[in-house]
Amino acid sequence: MPLEAPIPNLEERANALNDRYRHHSAHSVLDRALTDPQVGSVAMVSSFGAESVALLHMVARVDRSTPVIFLDTQMLFQETLDYQLEVSEKLGLTDVRIVRPDAEDLFHGDPDNILHLADTDACCELRKVQPLEKALEGFDAWITGRKRFQGGKRADMEFFEPDRVRLKINPLAHWTPTDVSDYMINNRLxxxxxxxKGFPSIGCAPCTSAVKPGEDPRAGRWRGEEKVECGIHFVDGKMVRIAPTQGA
Structure with a gap:
């Protein structure tokens, strides 16, 4: 899929927003991002994975009608599908948009559902990247649960980033693993x-395995491959690839 050229002044907008909210808390950044006209229309993208409920809860506290995009790759664990329904109902989210790969694209690109065995990058492109790009059309910004402690390019991330044609919002950028855990415990999520069952980081069923004691939390994602990202995150027009660290 060819990348679109960045929108003029997108980086300047991100810089201005970071200057404005640099010393704000995660909840404050999220609250302001959903109402600041300089941000525009916003959707949240959630995998409903191991740590997702913390940010989903925060969004629900600010505005339960915030659009939440859930990518159903049609290769997810049944537990993830059930959890998505449970969390959405518990938090009272009113605009969860379940996005799936285009049926015709799947017919031509992966008719036997085995593309992941030959080319995991192509599978992620077909089942995640392309559907998400379509789902984000019409939005000026999207919320992610990315955090600095996850390492690599994420180590220096700001609350607001230019992301090709829209802003990316990272309210939890400065949170630590303890912050996430404490938030989930304190709010009984x-x-x-x-x-x-030993899955601290959860993706599609064929490409996610349980993690053994002492292994890195992301060791079960694309086990045995150098791949560590699905491809939906970009920095300066390039897909972010990080060394395996904590986080989902």
């Missing part, structure tokens, strides 16, 4: 059922 439901855990993804696979976490208790």
């Amino acid at each position: 439901p855990r993804h059922p696979l976490v208790a």
Whole structure:
């Protein structure tokens, strides 16, 4: 899929917003981002994974009608699909948009559902990147749960980033693993059922395995490959690839 040229002044907008909210809390950044006219129309993208409920809860507290885009790759664990329904109902989210790959694209690109065995990048492009790009059309910005402690390019991320044709908002950029855990405990939020079974980072079923004691939390994602990202995150027009660290 060819990349679109960045919107003029997108970087300047991100810089101005970071200057304005640099010393704000995660909740404050999220609250302001959903109402600041310089940000524009906003959607949240959530995997409903191991840590997703923290940010989803925060969004629900600010505005339960915020559009939440959930990418159903049609290769997710049944536990993830069930968890998405449970969390959405518990938090009272009123605009969860379940996005799936285009049926015709799947017919031509992966008719036997085995593309992941030959080319995981192509599979992610077909089942995640392309559907998400379509789902984000019409939005000026999108919210992610990315955090600095996840390492690599994320180590220096700001609350607001230029992301090709729109802004990316990272309210939890400065949170630590303890911050995430404490928030979930203090707010009595439901855990993804696979976490208790050794899955601290959860993606599609064929490409996610349980993690053994002492292994990195992301060791079960695309095990045995150099791949560590699905491809939906870009910096300066390039897909972000990070060394495996904590986080989902």
